[in-house]
Amino acid sequence: MSIIVNDVEQLKSLVALIKEVKPGLDETDINPEDSLVDQLGLDSLDILQLSRKINRQLGAFDIDAWNNGPRTVQSILEQLNNIDSSLQASTT
Numbered sequence: 775m776s777i778i779v780n781d782v783e784q785l786k787s788l789v790a791l792i793k794e795v796k797p798g799l800d801e802t803d804i805n806p807e808d809s810l811v812d813q814l815g816l817d818s819l820d821i822l823q824l825s826r827k828i829n830r831q832l833g834a835f836d837i838d839a840w841n842n843g844p845r846t847v848q849s850i851l852e853q854l855n856n857i858d859s860s861l862q863a864s865t866t
Contacts, residue, residue: 781851781855784851784854785806785847785851787831787832788832788847788851789804789847791827792804792814792816792824792847794827795816795820795823796815796820798815799815806846806847806848807847807848808846809844809845809846810845810846810847811845821837821841822837828850828854832854833854834854835850835853835854839853840853
């Protein structure tokens with residue numbers, strides 16, 4: 775599976791937020807294809823806290839829409855990029 779990351783800085787920021795929410799992951803390499811629940815061990819409260827941090831620091835994030843998908847690091851980035859694209863299209 776090919777992983778597309780449009781913004782490496784956005785990935786680094788997201789990984790930092792994940793590690794803030796789950797400090798036990800400090801020494802873990804987090805990749806875009808990692809599942810937040812199955813591989814990284816985030817529970818529902820961790821995900822809610824992460825969602826709030828994403829909304830404050832990276833932009834609009836719809837946790838309900840994301841929760842219906844694969845729930846990977848990459849899926850968060852994709853949603854952030856889709857929302858950014860939609861906002862840019864509506865303002866032009």
